[in-house]
Amino acid sequence: MKALRTESRPPADTRPKGRVRRRQEGAILKAAERVFARAGFEGGTMAEIAALAGLPKANLHYYFGSKDELYRAVLDNILSLWLAETEVITRDADPARALTAYVTAKMHLTATRPDASRVFANEVIHGATRIGDFLRSELHGLVAQRAAVIDHWATEGRIAPVDATHLFFTIWAATQTYADFESQVCAVLGKARLGQADLARATTHVVTITLRSCGLEPAGPPHTSLQ
Amino acid sequence: MKALRTESRPPADTRPKGRVRRRQEGAILKAAERVFARAGFEGGTMAEIAALAGLPKANLHYYFGSKDELYRAVLDNILSLWLAETEVITRDADPARALTAYVTAKMHLTATRPDASRVFANEVIHGATRIGDFLRSELHGLVAQRAAVIDHWATEGRIAPVDATHLFFTIWAATQTYADFESQVCAVLGKARLGQADLARATTHVVTITLRSCGLEPAGPPHTSLQ
DNA sequence: CCGGAACCTGACTGTATGGTCAATTTTTAC
DNA sequence: GTAAAAATTGACCATACAGTCAGGTTCCGG
Numbered sequence: 001m002k003a004l005r006t007e008s009r010p011p012a013d014t015r016p017k018g019r020v021r022r023r024q025e026g027a028i029l030k031a032a033e034r035v036f037a038r039a040g041f042e043g044g045t046m047a048e049i050a051a052l053a054g055l056p057k058a059n060l061h062y063y064f065g066s067k068d069e070l071y072r073a074v075l076d077n078i079l080s081l082w083l084a085e086t087e088v089i090t091r092d093a094d095p096a097r098a099l100t101a102y103v104t105a106k107m108h109l110t111a112t113r114p115d116a117s118r119v120f121a122n123e124v125i126h127g128a129t130r131i132g133d134f135l136r137s138e139l140h141g142l143v144a145q146r147a148a149v150i151d152h153w154a155t156e157g158r159i160a161p162v163d164a165t166h167l168f169f170t171i172w173a174a175t176q177t178y179a180d181f182e183s184q185v186c187a188v189l190g191k192a193r194l195g196q197a198d199l200a201r202a203t204t205h206v207v208t209i210t211l212r213s214c215g216l217e218p219a220g221p222p223h224t225s226l227q
Numbered sequence: 228m229k230a231l232r233t234e235s236r237p238p239a240d241t242r243p244k245g246r247v248r249r250r251q252e253g254a255i256l257k258a259a260e261r262v263f264a265r266a267g268f269e270g271g272t273m274a275e276i277a278a279l280a281g282l283p284k285a286n287l288h289y290y291f292g293s294k295d296e297l298y299r300a301v302l303d304n305i306l307s308l309w310l311a312e313t314e315v316i317t318r319d320a321d322p323a324r325a326l327t328a329y330v331t332a333k334m335h336l337t338a339t340r341p342d343a344s345r346v347f348a349n350e351v352i353h354g355a356t357r358i359g360d361f362l363r364s365e366l367h368g369l370v371a372q373r374a375a376v377i378d379h380w381a382t383e384g385r386i387a388p389v390d391a392t393h394l395f396f397t398i399w400a401a402t403q404t405y406a407d408f409e410s411q412v413c414a415v416l417g418k419a420r421l422g423q424a425d426l427a428r429a430t431t432h433v434v435t436i437t438l439r440s441c442g443l444e445p446a447g448p449p450h451t452s453l454q
Numbered sequence: 455c456c457g458g459a460a461c462c463t464g465a466c467t468g469t470a471t472g473g474t475c476a477a478t479t480t481t482t483a484c
Numbered sequence: 485g486t487a488a489a490a491a492t493t494g495a496c497c498a499t500a501c502a503g504t505c506a507g508g509t510t511c512c513g514g
Contacts, residue, residue, distance in 0.1 A: 015306050020511080039353060044271035046502065056463050058504085063461095067502065118352050122409070125345050125352075126266060128410035135414030161440075166432040169412060170401045177400035180348070183355035185396060187362030188370050188476070205393040209440040212387075247481075247491070275470065283493050285474085294472065371513095 025063050028052045037115035039121050041071050061173035064123055072130060075123060078116045079134055081109060090179045095159045096216045103210050106175040107203040111196075145163050153214075160215030167213060176208045252290050254280045255307055259301050264342035267349050268298050282351045299357060308336060316373045322386050324445045332435050333402040334430040344406035370395055378439075387442030394440060401433045436448060 031053035035044040046067055050057040064070035085105040088098045110117055123131060147164035154161045178185060182194060189198065208218055258280035262271040273294055277284040291297035312332040315325045337344055355362060372392035381388045405412060409421055416425065435445055 002355050019459070025459090040267045040349075041355070042267060043404055045500085047500095054382070057502090058463055058465095059461085059505065061462090062253075065503095084434060116347070121352055122267075122349070124408050124411045125348055126270070126412070130413060132410065135411055136417070139411075140415050140417060157500090162435070163428065163432040165415065166429060167436070168415075168430075169230045169404055169408075170397075170433065173400035173404035173408070174397045177396055181351050181396075184351045184362055184366075185358065187359060188392065190363070190367060195409070201390065202393060202396075206392040206397065208421070209397055209436065212442065213436040215439065245482080245490070251491085276471090284472090285493055285495095286491080288473065289493095292473095382460085 017224035019065070024055070024059070027061060028055070028060055028070070028209075029074055029077055032070050033077070033119055036071060036074060037118035041067075046070075048084045050051060072117060075131055077094050079131065080111075081113065081116060082120070083142060085109075086142060089149050091149055091152055095214060096211055096218075099210050099214065099216075100207050100218070102209075103171060103175065103207050104203060106171065107158050107178070107199065110179045111199045112174050114182065116192070117176050121180040126174060127188070131174065150214075162214055167210075170213070171210060174209070178202050200210050233301065244301075248290070249266050251282070251286070253289055254281070255290060255300055256304055259297055260304070260342050260346055263298060263301060263349070264345035267353075273297075277367070301346060302358055305340075305347050308340065308343060309347070310365060310369060311338075312355065313369060313373050314404065316376050318376055318379055322377075322441060323438055323445075326437050326443075326446070327434050330398060330402065330434050331430060332425065334405070334433060337402050337406045338426045341406035341409065344403050348403065348407040377441075388443055394437075396441070398433070398437060401436070405429050 028049065031049045032044075034081065035049045035052060038044070039048075047057050047062055048071075050060055053060075060070060064073060085102055088101045088105075090098070096195070128135060143165060147168065150162065150164035150167065153159045154164075178194065178199065186192060186194060194202075204218075211218055234262045255276065259271075262279060265271070266275075267416050273287055276297075277287055280287075286298045287297065293301060312329055315324070315328045315332075341374060348374055350358060370392060374395065377386070377389065377391035377394065380386045382390075386405065405421065405426065414417065421429075431445075
Protein backbone atom coordinates (compact mmCIF):
# COMPACT_ATOMS: atom_id res chain seq x y z
CA MET A 1 0.00 0.00 0.00
CA LYS A 2 2.19 2.81 1.23
CA ALA A 3 5.07 1.74 -0.92
CA LEU A 4 5.86 5.25 -1.98
CA ARG A 5 7.06 7.66 0.63
CA THR A 6 9.84 9.64 -0.90
CA GLU A 7 9.50 13.12 0.43
CA SER A 8 5.94 14.04 1.33
CA ARG A 9 5.34 15.82 4.56
CA PRO A 10 5.22 13.42 7.53
CA PRO A 11 1.85 14.65 8.89
CA ALA A 12 -1.39 14.28 6.97
CA ASP A 13 -0.54 10.62 6.81
CA THR A 14 -2.65 9.65 9.77
CA ARG A 15 -5.72 11.45 8.54
CA PRO A 16 -8.91 9.95 9.85
CA LYS A 17 -10.67 8.39 6.90
CA GLY A 18 -14.41 8.68 7.00
CA ARG A 19 -16.90 6.82 4.87
CA VAL A 20 -17.37 9.69 2.46
CA ARG A 21 -13.67 10.35 2.22
CA ARG A 22 -12.86 6.82 1.24
CA ARG A 23 -15.50 6.77 -1.47
CA GLN A 24 -14.56 10.12 -2.98
CA GLU A 25 -10.85 9.41 -2.89
CA GLY A 26 -11.50 6.15 -4.70
CA ALA A 27 -13.49 7.85 -7.43
CA ILE A 28 -10.84 10.52 -7.86
CA LEU A 29 -7.99 8.02 -8.01
CA LYS A 30 -9.83 5.99 -10.61
CA ALA A 31 -10.46 9.01 -12.78
CA ALA A 32 -6.91 10.26 -12.29
CA GLU A 33 -5.43 6.93 -13.37
CA ARG A 34 -7.43 7.08 -16.57
CA VAL A 35 -6.51 10.65 -17.36
CA PHE A 36 -2.84 10.31 -16.48
CA ALA A 37 -2.68 7.12 -18.55
CA ARG A 38 -4.07 8.89 -21.58
CA ALA A 39 -2.17 12.15 -21.35
CA GLY A 40 0.67 11.74 -18.88
CA PHE A 41 1.29 13.87 -15.82
CA GLU A 42 1.75 17.16 -17.63
CA GLY A 43 -0.89 16.47 -20.23
CA GLY A 44 -3.71 15.53 -17.91
CA THR A 45 -5.51 18.39 -16.22
CA MET A 46 -7.18 18.59 -12.85
CA ALA A 47 -10.33 19.86 -14.53
CA GLU A 48 -10.40 16.79 -16.77
CA ILE A 49 -10.02 14.45 -13.82
CA ALA A 50 -12.68 16.32 -11.90
CA ALA A 51 -15.11 16.11 -14.79
CA LEU A 52 -14.50 12.37 -15.18
CA ALA A 53 -15.01 11.83 -11.47
CA GLY A 54 -18.14 13.97 -11.54
CA LEU A 55 -16.86 16.47 -9.00
CA PRO A 56 -15.95 20.14 -8.99
CA LYS A 57 -12.26 20.76 -9.35
CA ALA A 58 -11.87 22.35 -5.96
CA ASN A 59 -12.88 19.04 -4.46
CA LEU A 60 -9.78 17.30 -5.76
CA HIS A 61 -7.67 19.85 -3.96
CA TYR A 62 -9.63 19.22 -0.82
CA TYR A 63 -8.75 15.54 -0.77
CA PHE A 64 -5.35 15.68 -2.39
CA GLY A 65 -3.46 18.88 -1.78
CA SER A 66 -1.91 19.25 -5.22
CA LYS A 67 -1.75 17.65 -8.64
CA ASP A 68 1.59 16.16 -7.73
CA GLU A 69 0.21 14.59 -4.57
CA LEU A 70 -2.67 13.10 -6.51
CA TYR A 71 -0.29 11.71 -9.10
CA ARG A 72 1.87 10.21 -6.39
CA ALA A 73 -1.19 8.63 -4.83
CA VAL A 74 -2.04 7.05 -8.18
CA LEU A 75 1.48 5.70 -8.51
CA ASP A 76 1.45 4.49 -4.93
CA ASN A 77 -1.72 2.66 -5.69
CA ILE A 78 -0.15 1.00 -8.71
CA LEU A 79 3.23 0.01 -7.33
CA SER A 80 1.88 -2.65 -5.04
CA LEU A 81 0.58 -4.47 -8.10
CA TRP A 82 4.08 -4.75 -9.50
CA LEU A 83 5.49 -6.67 -6.58
CA ALA A 84 2.87 -9.35 -6.35
CA GLU A 85 2.88 -12.64 -8.25
CA THR A 86 6.57 -13.42 -7.97
CA GLU A 87 6.02 -15.66 -4.97
CA VAL A 88 5.30 -18.56 -7.33
CA ILE A 89 8.97 -18.56 -8.25
CA THR A 90 10.55 -20.71 -5.57
CA ARG A 91 13.40 -23.21 -5.48
CA ASP A 92 11.14 -26.18 -5.03
CA ALA A 93 8.57 -25.21 -7.64
CA ASP A 94 8.38 -26.81 -11.06
CA PRO A 95 10.09 -24.26 -13.36
CA ALA A 96 7.62 -24.65 -16.22
CA ARG A 97 4.61 -24.34 -13.95
CA ALA A 98 6.04 -21.43 -12.00
CA LEU A 99 7.04 -19.42 -15.05
CA THR A 100 3.75 -20.12 -16.74
CA ALA A 101 1.89 -18.93 -13.66
CA TYR A 102 4.00 -15.80 -13.38
CA VAL A 103 3.68 -14.79 -17.01
CA THR A 104 -0.02 -15.55 -17.00
CA ALA A 105 -0.51 -13.43 -13.91
CA LYS A 106 1.42 -10.56 -15.49
CA MET A 107 -0.64 -10.80 -18.64
CA HIS A 108 -3.80 -10.88 -16.58
CA LEU A 109 -2.74 -7.68 -14.86
CA THR A 110 -1.98 -6.10 -18.20
CA ALA A 111 -5.39 -7.03 -19.52
CA THR A 112 -7.21 -5.97 -16.37
CA ARG A 113 -5.45 -2.73 -15.53
CA PRO A 114 -3.93 -1.35 -18.73
CA ASP A 115 -4.18 2.22 -17.49
CA ALA A 116 -2.16 1.39 -14.41
CA SER A 117 0.50 -0.07 -16.67
CA ARG A 118 0.53 3.02 -18.84
CA VAL A 119 0.88 5.44 -15.93
CA PHE A 120 3.76 3.39 -14.62
CA ALA A 121 5.39 3.21 -18.03
CA ASN A 122 5.06 6.92 -18.49
CA GLU A 123 6.68 7.62 -15.17
CA VAL A 124 9.60 5.30 -15.89
CA ILE A 125 10.19 6.65 -19.39
CA HIS A 126 10.50 10.13 -18.01
CA GLY A 127 13.16 9.14 -15.55
CA ALA A 128 11.19 7.57 -12.72
CA THR A 129 12.05 10.56 -10.55
CA ARG A 130 9.15 9.90 -8.23
CA ILE A 131 9.57 6.15 -7.84
CA GLY A 132 13.33 5.81 -8.09
CA ASP A 133 13.63 4.87 -4.43
CA PHE A 134 11.03 2.16 -4.79
CA LEU A 135 12.74 0.68 -7.82
CA ARG A 136 16.16 0.77 -6.21
CA SER A 137 15.03 -0.82 -2.96
CA GLU A 138 11.96 -3.05 -3.10
CA LEU A 139 12.10 -4.04 -6.75
CA HIS A 140 15.87 -4.41 -6.80
CA GLY A 141 15.78 -6.71 -3.80
CA LEU A 142 12.90 -8.74 -5.13
CA VAL A 143 14.54 -9.34 -8.49
CA ALA A 144 17.81 -10.32 -6.89
CA GLN A 145 15.98 -12.95 -4.86
CA ARG A 146 14.00 -14.41 -7.72
CA ALA A 147 16.91 -14.31 -10.12
CA ALA A 148 18.86 -16.39 -7.61
CA VAL A 149 16.10 -18.98 -7.69
CA ILE A 150 16.23 -19.17 -11.47
CA ASP A 151 20.01 -19.47 -11.42
CA HIS A 152 19.61 -22.26 -8.91
CA TRP A 153 17.27 -24.08 -11.28
CA ALA A 154 19.90 -23.77 -13.96
CA THR A 155 22.77 -25.13 -11.86
CA GLU A 156 20.58 -28.09 -11.00
CA GLY A 157 20.08 -28.64 -14.70
CA ARG A 158 16.32 -28.21 -14.48
CA ILE A 159 16.40 -25.42 -17.06
CA ALA A 160 18.90 -24.18 -19.63
CA PRO A 161 21.15 -21.37 -18.38
CA VAL A 162 19.68 -17.89 -18.89
CA ASP A 163 20.49 -14.42 -17.77
CA ALA A 164 17.87 -14.45 -15.05
CA THR A 165 17.78 -10.72 -14.33
CA HIS A 166 17.44 -9.83 -17.98
CA LEU A 167 14.82 -12.52 -18.34
CA PHE A 168 12.68 -10.49 -15.98
CA PHE A 169 13.22 -7.39 -18.09
CA THR A 170 12.09 -9.36 -21.11
CA ILE A 171 9.02 -10.79 -19.42
CA TRP A 172 7.96 -7.38 -18.17
CA ALA A 173 8.53 -5.82 -21.54
CA ALA A 174 6.74 -8.57 -23.44
CA THR A 175 3.67 -8.51 -21.23
CA GLN A 176 3.33 -4.79 -20.69
CA THR A 177 3.67 -4.10 -24.37
CA TYR A 178 0.06 -5.24 -24.76
CA ALA A 179 -1.04 -2.39 -22.50
CA ASP A 180 1.52 0.33 -23.13
CA PHE A 181 1.81 -0.19 -26.87
CA GLU A 182 -1.73 -1.34 -27.44
CA SER A 183 -2.23 1.19 -30.23
CA GLN A 184 0.74 -0.20 -32.10
CA VAL A 185 -0.30 -3.79 -31.59
CA CYS A 186 -3.81 -3.00 -32.76
CA ALA A 187 -2.54 -1.14 -35.80
CA VAL A 188 -0.34 -4.04 -36.84
CA LEU A 189 -3.06 -6.60 -36.20
CA GLY A 190 -5.53 -4.46 -38.10
CA LYS A 191 -7.97 -4.26 -35.21
CA ALA A 192 -9.56 -1.37 -33.39
CA ARG A 193 -9.14 -2.87 -29.94
CA LEU A 194 -7.61 -5.95 -28.35
CA GLY A 195 -10.25 -8.54 -27.62
CA GLN A 196 -10.09 -11.42 -25.18
CA ALA A 197 -9.08 -13.76 -27.97
CA ASP A 198 -6.13 -11.53 -28.86
CA LEU A 199 -4.96 -11.40 -25.29
CA ALA A 200 -5.34 -15.15 -24.92
CA ARG A 201 -3.23 -15.64 -28.00
CA ALA A 202 -0.69 -13.14 -26.68
CA THR A 203 -0.54 -14.96 -23.38
CA THR A 204 0.09 -18.28 -25.08
CA HIS A 205 2.83 -16.69 -27.12
CA VAL A 206 4.61 -15.03 -24.22
CA VAL A 207 4.39 -18.17 -22.12
CA THR A 208 5.83 -20.16 -25.00
CA ILE A 209 8.78 -17.92 -25.64
CA THR A 210 9.49 -17.59 -21.93
CA LEU A 211 9.59 -21.34 -21.49
CA ARG A 212 11.65 -21.86 -24.62
CA SER A 213 14.07 -19.23 -23.35
CA CYS A 214 14.70 -21.63 -20.51
CA GLY A 215 14.88 -24.65 -22.77
CA LEU A 216 11.40 -25.82 -21.80
CA GLU A 217 8.26 -26.56 -23.79
CA PRO A 218 4.74 -25.65 -22.73
CA ALA A 219 3.07 -28.41 -20.73
CA GLY A 220 -0.02 -30.01 -22.25
CA PRO A 221 -1.11 -29.52 -25.85
CA PRO A 222 0.03 -26.28 -27.44
CA HIS A 223 -2.53 -23.47 -27.66
CA THR A 224 -4.42 -24.76 -24.64
CA SER A 225 -6.51 -21.74 -23.85
CA LEU A 226 -7.48 -20.03 -27.06
CA GLN A 227 -10.61 -18.12 -26.23
CA MET B 228 11.96 10.40 -44.70
CA LYS B 229 8.55 11.91 -45.23
CA ALA B 230 6.82 8.97 -43.70
CA LEU B 231 4.41 11.12 -41.79
CA ARG B 232 1.95 13.22 -43.69
CA THR B 233 -1.29 12.94 -41.87
CA GLU B 234 -2.90 16.31 -42.14
CA SER B 235 -0.43 19.16 -42.40
CA ARG B 236 -1.08 21.81 -45.00
CA PRO B 237 0.06 20.74 -48.46
CA PRO B 238 2.22 23.82 -49.13
CA ALA B 239 5.31 24.61 -47.10
CA ASP B 240 6.48 21.15 -48.05
CA THR B 241 8.47 22.26 -51.05
CA ARG B 242 10.27 25.01 -49.22
CA PRO B 243 13.64 25.80 -50.68
CA LYS B 244 16.14 24.69 -48.06
CA GLY B 245 19.16 26.91 -47.74
CA ARG B 246 22.40 26.16 -45.97
CA VAL B 247 21.45 28.02 -42.83
CA ARG B 248 18.00 26.54 -42.74
CA ARG B 249 19.26 22.98 -42.85
CA ARG B 250 21.74 23.58 -40.06
CA GLN B 251 19.30 25.36 -37.74
CA GLU B 252 16.52 22.87 -38.34
CA GLY B 253 18.91 20.10 -37.49
CA ALA B 254 19.93 21.71 -34.23
CA ILE B 255 16.33 22.37 -33.28
CA LEU B 256 15.24 18.83 -34.09
CA LYS B 257 18.07 17.42 -32.03
CA ALA B 258 17.20 19.57 -29.05
CA ALA B 259 13.50 18.86 -29.45
CA GLU B 260 14.06 15.11 -29.50
CA ARG B 261 15.94 15.35 -26.24
CA VAL B 262 13.38 17.53 -24.54
CA PHE B 263 10.35 15.59 -25.76
CA ALA B 264 12.03 12.35 -24.72
CA ARG B 265 12.56 13.62 -21.21
CA ALA B 266 9.23 15.32 -20.65
CA GLY B 267 6.81 14.22 -23.35
CA PHE B 268 4.93 16.48 -25.71
CA GLU B 269 2.99 18.40 -23.09
CA GLY B 270 5.81 18.47 -20.58
CA GLY B 271 8.50 19.83 -22.85
CA THR B 272 8.40 23.55 -23.50
CA MET B 273 9.44 25.55 -26.52
CA ALA B 274 11.59 27.75 -24.29
CA GLU B 275 13.44 24.67 -23.04
CA ILE B 276 14.08 23.43 -26.54
CA ALA B 277 15.21 26.88 -27.64
CA ALA B 278 17.63 27.14 -24.74
CA LEU B 279 19.09 23.71 -25.49
CA ALA B 280 19.49 24.59 -29.15
CA GLY B 281 21.04 27.93 -28.23
CA LEU B 282 18.45 29.99 -30.07
CA PRO B 283 15.77 32.46 -29.12
CA LYS B 284 12.34 30.94 -28.87
CA ALA B 285 10.90 32.98 -31.72
CA ASN B 286 13.35 31.26 -33.99
CA LEU B 287 11.74 27.88 -33.49
CA HIS B 288 8.45 29.32 -34.65
CA TYR B 289 10.17 30.73 -37.68
CA TYR B 290 11.36 27.31 -38.84
CA PHE B 291 8.51 25.19 -37.51
CA GLY B 292 5.21 26.98 -37.33
CA SER B 293 4.00 25.51 -34.05
CA LYS B 294 4.98 23.17 -31.26
CA ASP B 295 2.82 20.49 -32.81
CA GLU B 296 4.54 20.84 -36.17
CA LEU B 297 7.92 20.59 -34.52
CA TYR B 298 6.85 17.49 -32.63
CA ARG B 299 5.56 15.93 -35.82
CA ALA B 300 8.85 16.69 -37.52
CA VAL B 301 10.67 14.91 -34.70
CA LEU B 302 8.39 11.89 -35.05
CA ASP B 303 8.77 11.95 -38.81
CA ASN B 304 12.49 11.91 -38.36
CA ILE B 305 12.26 8.90 -36.09
CA LEU B 306 9.77 6.75 -37.97
CA SER B 307 12.11 5.96 -40.81
CA LEU B 308 14.41 4.30 -38.29
CA TRP B 309 11.72 1.85 -37.34
CA LEU B 310 11.27 0.43 -40.79
CA ALA B 311 14.88 -0.31 -41.56
CA GLU B 312 16.73 -3.50 -40.72
CA THR B 313 13.98 -5.96 -41.51
CA GLU B 314 15.35 -6.61 -44.96
CA VAL B 315 17.66 -9.24 -43.49
CA ILE B 316 14.62 -11.41 -42.92
CA THR B 317 14.17 -13.20 -46.22
CA ARG B 318 13.05 -16.65 -47.26
CA ASP B 319 16.49 -17.74 -48.35
CA ALA B 320 18.37 -16.38 -45.38
CA ASP B 321 19.63 -18.56 -42.56
CA PRO B 322 17.05 -18.05 -39.79
CA ALA B 323 19.59 -17.91 -36.96
CA ARG B 324 21.78 -15.44 -38.79
CA ALA B 325 18.91 -13.28 -39.94
CA LEU B 326 17.25 -13.07 -36.53
CA THR B 327 20.56 -12.39 -34.83
CA ALA B 328 21.28 -9.61 -37.27
CA TYR B 329 17.82 -8.10 -36.83
CA VAL B 330 17.87 -8.16 -33.04
CA THR B 331 21.41 -6.85 -32.95
CA ALA B 332 20.47 -3.99 -35.24
CA LYS B 333 17.47 -3.14 -33.09
CA MET B 334 19.61 -3.18 -29.98
CA HIS B 335 22.15 -1.01 -31.69
CA LEU B 336 19.48 1.51 -32.51
CA THR B 337 18.27 1.43 -28.92
CA ALA B 338 21.76 2.07 -27.66
CA THR B 339 22.50 4.78 -30.19
CA ARG B 340 19.24 6.71 -30.21
CA PRO B 341 17.52 6.12 -26.88
CA ASP B 342 15.78 9.47 -27.01
CA ALA B 343 14.23 8.64 -30.35
CA SER B 344 12.90 5.44 -28.85
CA ARG B 345 11.45 7.30 -25.88
CA VAL B 346 9.66 9.88 -27.99
CA PHE B 347 8.17 7.11 -30.08
CA ALA B 348 7.15 5.14 -26.99
CA ASN B 349 5.56 8.18 -25.47
CA GLU B 350 3.53 8.83 -28.56
CA VAL B 351 2.31 5.26 -28.79
CA ILE B 352 1.42 5.03 -25.11
CA HIS B 353 -0.78 8.06 -25.45
CA GLY B 354 -2.73 6.60 -28.30
CA ALA B 355 -0.48 7.15 -31.32
CA THR B 356 -2.94 9.75 -32.58
CA ARG B 357 -0.31 11.38 -34.74
CA ILE B 358 1.25 8.27 -36.24
CA GLY B 359 -1.76 5.98 -36.43
CA ASP B 360 -1.83 6.12 -40.20
CA PHE B 361 1.81 5.20 -40.43
CA LEU B 362 1.37 2.23 -38.11
CA ARG B 363 -1.72 1.00 -39.89
CA SER B 364 -0.20 1.23 -43.35
CA GLU B 365 3.58 0.98 -43.63
CA LEU B 366 4.27 -0.93 -40.43
CA HIS B 367 1.27 -3.20 -40.80
CA GLY B 368 2.30 -4.16 -44.31
CA LEU B 369 5.91 -4.66 -43.40
CA VAL B 370 5.10 -6.94 -40.49
CA ALA B 371 2.70 -8.99 -42.59
CA GLN B 372 5.47 -9.56 -45.13
CA ARG B 373 8.14 -10.53 -42.64
CA ALA B 374 5.81 -12.64 -40.56
CA ALA B 375 5.03 -14.61 -43.72
CA VAL B 376 8.73 -15.29 -44.15
CA ILE B 377 9.03 -16.60 -40.62
CA ASP B 378 5.97 -18.78 -41.06
CA HIS B 379 7.56 -20.10 -44.23
CA TRP B 380 10.68 -21.02 -42.31
CA ALA B 381 8.49 -22.92 -39.86
CA THR B 382 6.61 -24.89 -42.51
CA GLU B 383 9.93 -25.90 -44.00
CA GLY B 384 10.94 -27.13 -40.57
CA ARG B 385 13.90 -24.79 -40.36
CA ILE B 386 12.59 -23.32 -37.10
CA ALA B 387 10.03 -24.36 -34.51
CA PRO B 388 6.56 -22.92 -35.09
CA VAL B 389 6.04 -19.51 -33.47
CA ASP B 390 3.44 -16.81 -33.59
CA ALA B 391 5.45 -14.68 -35.99
CA THR B 392 3.54 -11.44 -35.59
CA HIS B 393 3.67 -11.60 -31.82
CA LEU B 394 7.32 -12.50 -32.04
CA PHE B 395 7.88 -9.07 -33.53
CA PHE B 396 6.00 -7.47 -30.66
CA THR B 397 8.22 -9.33 -28.26
CA ILE B 398 11.45 -8.39 -30.01
CA TRP B 399 10.48 -4.74 -30.16
CA ALA B 400 9.45 -4.76 -26.51
CA ALA B 401 12.55 -6.59 -25.35
CA THR B 402 14.95 -4.32 -27.19
CA GLN B 403 13.27 -0.98 -26.61
CA THR B 404 12.93 -1.66 -22.92
CA TYR B 405 16.63 -0.82 -22.58
CA ALA B 406 15.90 2.69 -23.82
CA ASP B 407 12.37 3.37 -22.66
CA PHE B 408 12.69 1.73 -19.26
CA GLU B 409 16.34 2.47 -18.74
CA SER B 410 15.68 3.98 -15.32
CA GLN B 411 14.04 0.78 -14.18
CA VAL B 412 16.75 -1.44 -15.63
CA CYS B 413 19.41 0.71 -13.99
CA ALA B 414 17.63 0.66 -10.66
CA VAL B 415 17.34 -3.12 -10.68
CA LEU B 416 20.93 -3.58 -11.81
CA GLY B 417 22.08 -1.12 -9.18
CA LYS B 418 23.82 1.14 -11.66
CA ALA B 419 23.53 4.81 -12.45
CA ARG B 420 23.65 4.39 -16.20
CA LEU B 421 23.80 1.58 -18.72
CA GLY B 422 27.36 1.04 -19.96
CA GLN B 423 28.51 -0.65 -23.12
CA ALA B 424 29.08 -3.86 -21.21
CA ASP B 425 25.50 -3.84 -19.96
CA LEU B 426 24.13 -3.32 -23.43
CA ALA B 427 26.38 -6.03 -24.85
CA ARG B 428 25.08 -8.40 -22.23
CA ALA B 429 21.52 -7.33 -22.97
CA THR B 430 22.07 -7.95 -26.66
CA THR B 431 23.40 -11.43 -26.04
CA HIS B 432 20.42 -12.14 -23.85
CA VAL B 433 17.79 -10.89 -26.29
CA VAL B 434 19.44 -12.72 -29.19
CA THR B 435 19.48 -15.90 -27.13
CA ILE B 436 15.85 -15.79 -26.12
CA THR B 437 14.79 -14.83 -29.63
CA LEU B 438 16.61 -17.80 -31.13
CA ARG B 439 15.39 -20.17 -28.46
CA SER B 440 11.87 -18.94 -29.13
CA CYS B 441 12.34 -20.39 -32.58
CA GLY B 442 13.95 -23.56 -31.30
CA LEU B 443 17.45 -22.43 -32.28
CA GLU B 444 20.65 -21.95 -30.34
CA PRO B 445 23.12 -19.08 -30.78
CA ALA B 446 25.82 -19.88 -33.30
CA GLY B 447 29.41 -19.93 -32.06
CA PRO B 448 30.41 -19.93 -28.41
CA PRO B 449 27.94 -18.24 -26.07
CA HIS B 450 28.79 -14.71 -24.94
CA THR B 451 30.73 -13.99 -28.08
CA SER B 452 30.92 -10.25 -27.88
CA LEU B 453 31.10 -9.16 -24.27
CA GLN B 454 32.50 -5.65 -24.39
C1' DC C 455 -31.50 18.71 18.37
C1' DC C 456 -27.35 21.07 18.87
C1' DG C 457 -22.57 22.16 17.97
C1' DG C 458 -18.51 21.13 15.78
C1' DA C 459 -16.17 18.71 12.24
C1' DA C 460 -16.01 17.12 7.80
C1' DC C 461 -17.26 18.16 3.27
C1' DC C 462 -18.55 20.99 -0.83
C1' DT C 463 -18.05 24.54 -4.41
C1' DG C 464 -18.32 28.88 -7.41
C1' DA C 465 -15.63 32.50 -8.17
C1' DC C 466 -11.33 34.08 -8.06
C1' DT C 467 -5.85 34.76 -8.94
C1' DG C 468 -0.98 34.24 -10.49
C1' DT C 469 1.75 32.31 -13.63
C1' DA C 470 3.70 29.53 -17.26
C1' DT C 471 3.59 28.91 -21.90
C1' DG C 472 2.46 28.83 -26.94
C1' DG C 473 2.29 31.96 -30.22
C1' DT C 474 2.71 36.81 -32.77
C1' DC C 475 4.89 40.73 -34.83
C1' DA C 476 7.42 44.51 -36.43
C1' DA C 477 11.88 46.12 -36.63
C1' DT C 478 16.63 44.77 -37.66
C1' DT C 479 20.56 42.14 -39.45
C1' DT C 480 22.58 38.68 -42.39
C1' DT C 481 22.79 36.02 -46.52
C1' DT C 482 22.27 35.23 -51.33
C1' DA C 483 21.83 36.05 -56.24
C1' DC C 484 22.93 38.70 -60.07
C1' DG D 485 27.89 46.36 -55.01
C1' DT D 486 23.13 46.24 -54.37
C1' DA D 487 18.55 44.80 -53.74
C1' DA D 488 15.65 41.20 -52.52
C1' DA D 489 15.09 37.18 -49.75
C1' DA D 490 16.05 34.80 -45.65
C1' DA D 491 16.96 34.82 -40.94
C1' DT D 492 16.99 36.89 -36.22
C1' DT D 493 15.09 38.66 -32.07
C1' DG D 494 13.07 41.22 -28.00
C1' DA D 495 8.87 42.62 -26.54
C1' DC D 496 4.48 41.63 -26.49
C1' DC D 497 -0.31 39.01 -26.13
C1' DA D 498 -4.08 35.45 -24.98
C1' DT D 499 -5.09 31.56 -22.75
C1' DA D 500 -5.10 27.51 -20.05
C1' DC D 501 -4.22 25.78 -15.90
C1' DA D 502 -2.92 24.77 -10.86
C1' DG D 503 -4.11 26.40 -6.86
C1' DT D 504 -6.91 29.45 -3.28
C1' DC D 505 -10.55 30.85 -0.39
C1' DA D 506 -14.63 32.32 1.86
C1' DG D 507 -18.94 31.07 2.63
C1' DG D 508 -22.00 27.48 2.47
C1' DT D 509 -24.06 22.47 3.39
C1' DT D 510 -24.12 17.90 5.20
C1' DC D 511 -22.87 14.61 8.58
C1' DC D 512 -22.44 12.74 13.21
C1' DG D 513 -21.63 12.11 18.18
C1' DG D 514 -23.74 13.11 22.47
